Amino acid sequence: MNPSGVPSPSQHMTAERLHAAVAAKRSVAAEAASEPRSGEPWEKTNKITPALSRVDLRRLAYGRRAASRKILVRYSGGEKYGLDPIKLPRCARCGQPVESGVGVMTDGEKARFTGTMLCGSIWACPTCSAIIRHERAHEVALAIGNHAEKLRREAADQWQADHEGRQLPPELAVSDGFGYYLFGTLTLRHDRTMPLAMTLDAILKGWTKLINGKPWKKAVERWKIRGFVRAIEVTYGRNGWHPHIHFVIFLDGELDNEQQRAMHDWMLDRWKTMVERVAKAYRKQDGNPYNVAPNDEHGIDLQFKAGKDAGTAAAEYITKVQGDKGSVTLAQEIARGDIKDGRSGSVNPFQLLDSGCLGLSDFQREDLWLEYWQATLRRRCITWSRGLKEDMEVEELEDEELAQKADELPGLVGYVVSNKVYKDVRKRTPELLADALEAAEHEDWQEVARLLPGGVILNDEQQDMIADGDAKPGDFLPLPDSFQDM
Ligand SMILES: [Zn+2]
Known part of the structure; x- marks a missing residue:
């Protein structure tokens, strides 16, 4: 492909x-x-x-x-x-x-x-990651383009069935305006005492619970959810490890403001419930539970997007490296001098390999790098919902194959x-x-x-x-x- x-x-x-x-x-x-x-x-x-x-x-x-x-x-x-x-x-x-x-x-x-x-x-x-993310970004952009075209064709067929013999209106001849997406970020409450293996596990289990079961099935029907792509991003900063999930949900129909609000509230509520449920399993050495459940303002960020520009935005959203100051690309993240002296307070894991990063000692940096390497081993970074790749005609390739x-x-x-x-x-x-x-x-x-x-x-x-x-x-x-x- x-x-x-x-x-x-x-x-x-x-x-x-x-x-x-x-x-x-x-x-x-x-x-x-x-x-x-x-x-x-x-x-x-x-x-x-x-x-x-x-x-x-x-x-x-x-x-x-x-x-x-x-x-x-x-x-x-x-x-x-x-x-x-x-x-x-x-x-x-x-x-x-x-x-x-x-x-x-x-x-x-x-x-x-x-x-x-x-x-x-x-x-x-550091070298393979850049190659794979670049390829994955292509896949997401391709899927969104194909999704929009499918929706356009359906709408055009319907229009022609209703208006036999008449010429297709211009907006139904191009797929630019088609395709509806929900971009989301899900996080946990985190602090320096929490090992990455634990927070990463919690966030992945929370997500798995979110997208399974009867409530999810109902949501799929109610809001015409076609599927999703989700990616895990990890940063490190003053409050320790901060793993978070970025996802893009593909919607087959447009949602009005009221529907958007309903979907937003449903997701926020469900995410909190799931994370609280998952969090109970994690205990400190003294037996007390870790408090990973996010409070109301934090924990979730959702945006609805539609049309042609969503493809580029989604590719970036899923494959980018996110810093505390909003979305930046890997190149910018690396180029930002303020990160090294710790003023911005958050780095991507590769930056832990740079001496002087966040004012950490070499020993601390190496320890953190080992922790990150071990916690992410055999975890999947970017996944698609079942059938979505096939649906959107995107080839299934493992990271190594890519x-x-x-x-x-x-x-x-x-x-x-x-x-x-x-x-x-x-x-x-x-x-x-x-x-x-x-x-x-x-x-x-x-x-x-x-x-x-x-x-x-x-x-x-x-x-x-x-x-x-x-x-x-x-x-x-x-x-x-x-x-x-x-
Ligand atoms: Zn490599």
Whole structure:
């Protein structure tokens, strides 16, 4: 599936066609670079600070991935075990070589490494998370577009049945005004004494109770609920961990003000009831219950949206990182200097990997990162109600498959470096991996060779052999890496 609707080049195209495709992309990319950067629609709502450039974001992500790896390696028993890939958590293995030699590849616009693995963790991997969230945002936007079109077709069919032989009114010819959505955020009362494993569990159980049982079934009929997408977002701040749920409910019909109010009150009431019920199960060490039930003003925020703009808004809503100051995109969140000194009081978990974050000591930050990594393991971050993806013609893909798919862009391998050098850079100066990709995107292979020394700049013939599957990047290294080096 390709959510943008643009056919993707075949993975098996011949080297000659690949060369032409890369050249064509390069000229488009060069043209685009001369224009002001616009970005994806959901990356555009930058009102706080200018977004970081792609290379800055990538440097930050590679740096954080290495910081996370260091913590997880130590947790797994130190380098002694850390060198044994089997004993390391999957997300500490992200970017690890899996063949002999690492290739640097570009399609003329974007670059990536080949011969390395991606962990595919949306929660705890700074690099994979960005890829997966980006893809998930596409899915939500696609589903909303298809939903609106379905509703338009139904309305148009009905109109034609009622007005035989007459021409369709213009508003029924386009789907822009169709589709009705309820955007919501659900939270819990939280404080520093509460472990994330507990609050995350409570919020997930509360949600499961909310969307099951007879009352929910009745609500589905009453307000024409087609389905929902929900995502968990976790932040950390002065009051400790703050997990919350964002959801978008798809409605098949428009609700008037009175219906909107009724649905709002019903949800608020039900959420509070469910959370109170769930909360009883959690006790402090002294036997007293934790008070997680939200009070009236907090705990829930609902907004009804309709029409074309809802798609972009929903994609952003479900996949964004939310800060205390309202909705901001990941790029802005990362770029906000005020977060580091703790003035804004709340950070996304990846920021815990930055030294000095919230004025925490390294020991505290590492402890918090481990707590977050463990609490989110095997939890689902973004889920859809049963049947909604199929209904909206969105392909079912696991996070790992999505990351893999995004990593399969065809292109030409311009440089190959030994696993040993690559691994050393990945561990000690991970930002240079981002710089190497940036250089590859400009086809500055000399610069790539400077950043990842000791490798080989490949000539056209060698590039073609790899593209045609007749050779592997590692074959062109002067001394082939042994697999022990992986
Ligand atoms: Zn990863």
